Amino acid sequence: MKENGGGWSIVLEPGDHPKVTHRNRYFVPYGSEIPSGDGDYHICLHPTEEHENCFFVPPGAM
Template sequence: MRAVAKQRMTSLAGVIATAAALQDVSAFAHSASSGWTYPPACCHGDPMTGECSSIPGTTVTPTPDGYVIILRPGDHRRVTHQDRYFVPYDSVIPSGDDNFHICLHPTEEHENCFFAPAETM
């Protein structure tokens, strides 16, 4: 009887692990404070540890070839020193709200995804 109970517990643990692995991929992303969800390919965390965040519009400067973004500590939760990013216009993703957003991954020196409000694109 003990062997049967142990086998059922092992099977139940396997079912739980499988269900967790098959959860919606959005579980690996997180939402902007305005409510829209960053694409899973851009965001590898949750609202507290995720690398995607809105940024002040004053940090973004359009140039003829793309956006220059200069972030300082306080502009994005992962930024610990001033960083400069360049994002060509053909790499910009439309924002789900009227704000600029950036995803920094795998470190703060690397821009993974950049979102701009539709009216600025």
Template sequence: MASLAGVIATAAVLEDFSVFAHNAEAGWTYPPACCHGDLTTGECGKIPGSSVTPGPEGYVVILRPGDHQKVTHQDRYFVPYDAVIPSGDDNFHICLHPTEEHENCFFAPEEAM
């Protein structure tokens, strides 16, 4: 009985988190652990491929105002290859949380991985 209660509690928590996830422009959904808002105020969004540079250990991402809805000044992020999540389209995406200085999730197209 205890394990059934745990499953029900976990499902309830996941359902609550799904309220905060939102879809990318292409229609796929950012994982709830990555996104905590809607399309306008959410932390996740598509970024220009020109802002992403592959390196020996991972991606270097340099974002400027206008590249992402949360970016107000130039920011630099390093994302190790083992932390990259496949995107649901042919674009790069990033989730910035709790502030624009913190990369929470990074998505890359299949052909870039």
């Protein structure tokens, strides 16, 4: 995960997330992220691994 061109670029490999079965890339524009309550990064994939529907970022990283 890195900041890139107006948002967050995220690459997940199998084992990084319970739903991920192959390498996936996601882009979350700035302003779409949600503050994380536990200080960690989290991504929600629903209904399939190709669909990112929420991304949590530590408050200091926003």
